[in-house]
Amino acid sequence: MKNHRILFNLALLLTSGLIFLSGCGDPSGSSGGSAGLLADNAASQVYVPPGEYDEFYGFFSGGFSGQLSVYGLPSGRLFKVIPVFSLDGEKGYGFNEETKPLLNTSHGFVPWDDAHHPELSQTGGTTDGRWIFINGNNTPRVARIDLTTFETAEIIEIPNSGGNHSSPFTTENSEYVVAGTRFGVPYPQKDVAINSYAENFRAMQTFISVDPENGEMDIAFQVLLPAFDFDLSHSGKGKSHGWTFFTSYNTENKHSLLEVAASQNDKDFIAAINWKKAEEYIKEGKFHEVPANYAHNVYNEKTHTATSTMKDKVKVLIPSECPGLVYFLPTPKSPHGVDVDPSGEYIVGNGKLSADLTVHSFSKMLKAIENKAFDAEIEGIPVLKFEEVVAGVVKEPGLGPLHTEFDGKGNAYTTFFISSEIVKWKLGTWEVVDRVPCYYSVGHLMIPGGDSKTPEGKYMVALNKITKDRYLPTGPEVCHSAQLYDISGEKMKLLLDFPTIGEPHYAQGIPADRIQSKSKKFYPIEENEHPYRAMGEKDARVERSGNIVHVYMTTIRSHFAPDNIEGIKVGDKVYFHVTNLEQDYDVPHGFAVMGANNAELLVMPGQTETFLWEPKKEGVFPFYCTDFCSALHQEMQGYIRVSNQNSNIALKWGLGEDETIQ
Amino acid sequence: MKNLPRLLMVVAALGLLSLFIFPMWRITLLAPQYPDGVTMYIYINKLGGESSGTLQNVNILNHYVGMKKIDPDAIPELSYFPYIVIGLVVLGLGAAWSNNPRLFLAWGVLMVLVSMVGLYDFYLWEYDYGHNLSDTAPIKIEGQSYQPPLIGSAKILNFIAVSMPHTSGWLAGICILLSFVAAWVSFKKKKNESTEKYKLDTVPNLVD
Ligand SMILES: [Cu+2]
Numbered sequence: 001m002k003n004h005r006i007l008f009n010l011a012l013l014l015t016s017g018l019i020f021l022s023g024c025g026d027p028s029g030s031s032g033g034s035a036g037l038l039a040d041n042a043a044s045q046v047y048v049p050p051g052e053y054d055e056f057y058g059f060f061s062g063g064f065s066g067q068l069s070v071y072g073l074p075s076g077r078l079f080k081v082i083p084v085f086s087l088d089g090e091k092g093y094g095f096n097e098e099t100k101p102l103l104n105t106s107h108g109f110v111p112w113d114d115a116h117h118p119e120l121s122q123t124g125g126t127t128d129g130r131w132i133f134i135n136g137n138n139t140p141r142v143a144r145i146d147l148t149t150f151e152t153a154e155i156i157e158i159p160n161s162g163g164n165h166s167s168p169f170t171t172e173n174s175e176y177v178v179a180g181t182r183f184g185v186p187y188p189q190k191d192v193a194i195n196s197y198a199e200n201f202r203a204m205q206t207f208i209s210v211d212p213e214n215g216e217m218d219i220a221f222q223v224l225l226p227a228f229d230f231d232l233s234h235s236g237k238g239k240s241h242g243w244t245f246f247t248s249y250n251t252e253n254k255h256s257l258l259e260v261a262a263s264q265n266d267k268d269f270i271a272a273i274n275w276k277k278a279e280e281y282i283k284e285g286k287f288h289e290v291p292a293n294y295a296h297n298v299y300n301e302k303t304h305t306a307t308s309t310m311k312d313k314v315k316v317l318i319p320s321e322c323p324g325l326v327y328f329l330p331t332p333k334s335p336h337g338v339d340v341d342p343s344g345e346y347i348v349g350n351g352k353l354s355a356d357l358t359v360h361s362f363s364k365m366l367k368a369i370e371n372k373a374f375d376a377e378i379e380g381i382p383v384l385k386f387e388e389v390v391a392g393v394v395k396e397p398g399l400g401p402l403h404t405e406f407d408g409k410g411n412a413y414t415t416f417f418i419s420s421e422i423v424k425w426k427l428g429t430w431e432v433v434d435r436v437p438c439y440y441s442v443g444h445l446m447i448p449g450g451d452s453k454t455p456e457g458k459y460m461v462a463l464n465k466i467t468k469d470r471y472l473p474t475g476p477e478v479c480h481s482a483q484l485y486d487i488s489g490e491k492m493k494l495l496l497d498f499p500t501i502g503e504p505h506y507a508q509g510i511p512a513d514r515i516q517s518k519s520k521k522f523y524p525i526e527e528n529e530h531p532y533r534a535m536g537e538k539d540a541r542v543e544r545s546g547n548i549v550h551v552y553m554t555t556i557r558s559h560f561a562p563d564n565i566e567g568i569k570v571g572d573k574v575y576f577h578v579t580n581l582e583q584d585y586d587v588p589h590g591f592a593v594m595g596a597n598n599a600e601l602l603v604m605p606g607q608t609e610t611f612l613w614e615p616k617k618e619g620v621f622p623f624y625c626t627d628f629c630s631a632l633h634q635e636m637q638g639y640i641r642v643s644n645q646n647s648n649i650a651l652k653w654g655l656g657e658d659e660t661i662q
Numbered sequence: 663m664k665n666l667p668r669l670l671m672v673v674a675a676l677g678l679l680s681l682f683i684f685p686m687w688r689i690t691l692l693a694p695q696y697p698d699g700v701t702m703y704i705y706i707n708k709l710g711g712e713s714s715g716t717l718q719n720v721n722i723l724n725h726y727v728g729m730k731k732i733d734p735d736a737i738p739e740l741s742y743f744p745y746i747v748i749g750l751v752v753l754g755l756g757a758a759w760s761n762n763p764r765l766f767l768a769w770g771v772l773m774v775l776v777s778m779v780g781l782y783d784f785y786l787w788e789y790d791y792g793h794n795l796s797d798t799a800p801i802k803i804e805g806q807s808y809q810p811p812l813i814g815s816a817k818i819l820n821f822i823a824v825s826m827p828h829t830s831g832w833l834a835g836i837c838i839l840l841s842f843v844a845a846w847v848s849f850k851k852k853k854n855e856s857t858e859k860y861k862l863d864t865v866p867n868l869v870d
Contacts, residue, residue, distance in 0.1 A: 522715070524714060556722065557722045581718075582722075583719065584718075584719045584722075605715075630722075631800075632726070632800055635800075
């Protein structure tokens with residue numbers, strides 16, 4: 001790899017020299033030449049030769065695409081787009097019978113959401129590559145993606161919430177991922193006047209427990225807070241392990257024209273929740289068990305099927321009854337991100353309308369609590385004195401600070417949306433040491449492990465909201481972008497920018513070796529427990545009960561079994577249960593039927609997926625494999641005959657002229 | 663040291679049992695789209711592969727050119743060869759018990775013969791799979807056979823097929839060598855013993 005790099009550099013040097021020599025012979029070209037060399041140097045830093053692997057996985061949220069995209073870093077190559085809160089015709093996700101339950105909610109089937117923040121699971125404060133969580137903002141949900149399959153494995157709905165934005169940030173050992181609410185909602189939800197906001201609306205913060213064995217989520221408890229808009233969160237680490245911090249704005253408690261009304265207070269709050277204390281209160285039984293209605297959807301890798309279970313209660317803690325559970329840290333001004341440095345001592349409140357950047361000290365916070373240095377109390381929650389908790393202020397670093405990440409070498413990197421730049425500053429001395437422009441209007445940034453205890457301070461990614469003239473135009477809607485910087489040296493250096501899927505709000509990065517070797521190649525067929533599986537072509541058959549028809553179908557290069565079916569009638573509901581008998585890497589088969597009001601199936605080796613087809617017309621309709629699986633892929637096709645409702649044509653199926661399965 | 667030949671013979675006989683643990687042969691198919699190759703293992707009593715799906719994957723590849731499905735149940739050798747091996751182990755142990763170098767040698771020669779018969783049988787199967795093609799094969803190439811090499815590598819269409827002895831195959835070879843070594847050491851010893859006897863007989867006379 002190193003040798004290749006050197007060779008490539010040499011090759012680049014030679015070619016750029018040749019171009020220069022043959023270009024014009026104009027001595028003024030030399031300045032262009034040196035700029036070219038700089039660019040070449042950046043190119044070699046992001047160049048991953050064909051057939052070689054990237055150093056990091058990058059997981060980028062899709063925002064309003066509801067998806068999660070997987071990139072390689074430093075190359076910026078896109079590997080996969082994982083549907084989470086979205087329909088994906090390509091994979092049949094949300095279309096096939098097995099994945100539909102994943103998108104079930106208390107509002108019924110909700111096939112879209114706004115997915116903002118991916119968060120990797122952690123062990124001991126370090127990303128462990130087991131799962132990645134992501135929030136659904138609109139209809140509050142949190143999803144877990146399994147990183148052995150890169151598929152959505154679970155989605156849990158969050159009750160008593162509206163706008164699940166400050167989510168799903170993890171604790172040090174993924175004891176919990178959290179879900180705050182950006183919008184206050186009536187608690188309990190009911191028909192009230194909107195202007196009764198202060199009286200009837202509340203903001204519930206949710207702690208979702210994660211099973212250390214299988215990752216399964218459960219709503220452990222909720223904490224009832226005043227109806228501020230809780231924006232973002234991060235959990236403590238090291239010394240601050242046991243606490244989670246949520247930023248808030250609209251501490252004005254307004255419900256209309258918020259851009260003005262919610263921007264009046266000089267300071268809003270960071271809510272510090274002591275979740276270890278919460279666990280004690282739960283153990284003591286100091287919670288209220290309140291009725292709720294929310295969906296918990298789990299995909300089972302053995303049955304290849306998701307099930308949705310409705311849950312009907314949740315444990316609520318009320319701060320006024322639970323002293324020491326919650327404190328407010330005053331923070332200027334409408335803070336957006338709240339970021340805890342790798343040591344767990346510094347809590348950065350990115351006050352997006354503030355001229356300065358405020359950093360709180362965890363140890364000062366503990367002291368202030370001990371000394372009862374309170375300014376006020378809101379609904380039983382002490383407001384700590386600002387001067388008693390603040391560790392330092394980065395003076396006039398830029399305009400519109402949003403998010404901060406860390407490199408593990410004592411530096412912090414903060415994005416400034418309005419001044420469209422990233423500023424590097426030093427923890428402890430609060431001095432600005434470098435700044436780089438972003439193209440344009442950067443939101444989040446990401447350093448692999450940059451919000452964990454062990455950042456990999458080599459690369460940094462800026463996630464930009466606006467690209468305007470950066471790429472070839474594509475009509476009124478243009479892509480968002482990511483920019484990759486080298487942060488290994490004193491100065492940040494732009495290496496690459498690349499377009500992204502949807503709107504990447506946040507991203508996570510992880511050394512590839514924590515995931516790569518665990519990635520599944522196929523599902524062992526002998527472990528398939530799908531109720532409608534066909535374990536071999538001998539099992540292939542068609543069964544009717546009333547107007548419901550089950551087709552137990554298999555695929556293997558390069559045919560379906562059965563591939564000729566007769567005896568289907570108009571008005572039938574035909575379920576094609578397609579089992580892919582392949583046991584080889586990278587051999588999915590697809591399945592599509594003419595006229596289906598649906599999407600295709602894309603069945604992985606060893607998997608069974610189900611497709612519902614409701615024929616409306618008589619005739620003979622073709623079906624075929626949609627994934628170019630083999631040299632005889634174009635031959636992988638079949639026919640299904642649909643007869644009149646009153647016809648007495650018997651069910652019949654077969655494969656090959658003299659090999660009728662029936 | 664006195665028992666060395668006998669010990670070698672016991673090791674040689676018992677060493678054959680490795681045939682029940684490790685594959686004796688492997689055939690690997692290499693092509694650009696199979697970066698790790700497709701490797702089939704041949705055991706004394708079964709066929710296996712790198713993964714549970716290997717045999718199926720080989721059969722899928724073979725079916726394009728009309729080769730027969732490789733079905734372990736259709737290969738009777740896999741069910742009776744184990745008994746031959748057990749018989750050879752018993753004979754080897756018997757030879758060790760007799761401590762007769764002639765029997766050591768005889769066992770080694772028998773092993774060579776059985777191995778040659780086994781290889782010839784393997785060749786016949788390979789020939790059958792490679793030549794006995796279906797009339798309805800999707801891909802037909804005039805004059806092309808798909809027989810993998812007995813040992814070594816050969817290019818077959820887009821694949822390079824490599825056929826080589828594997829762990830227990832090599833071990834069985836070592837067992838044969840051991841039996842010859844046992845015979846040789848034993849013969850030599852017998853010869854030395856007879857000269858030594860002579861010396862022992864004569865030395866006291868000299869002292870006298
Ligand atoms: Cu196919």
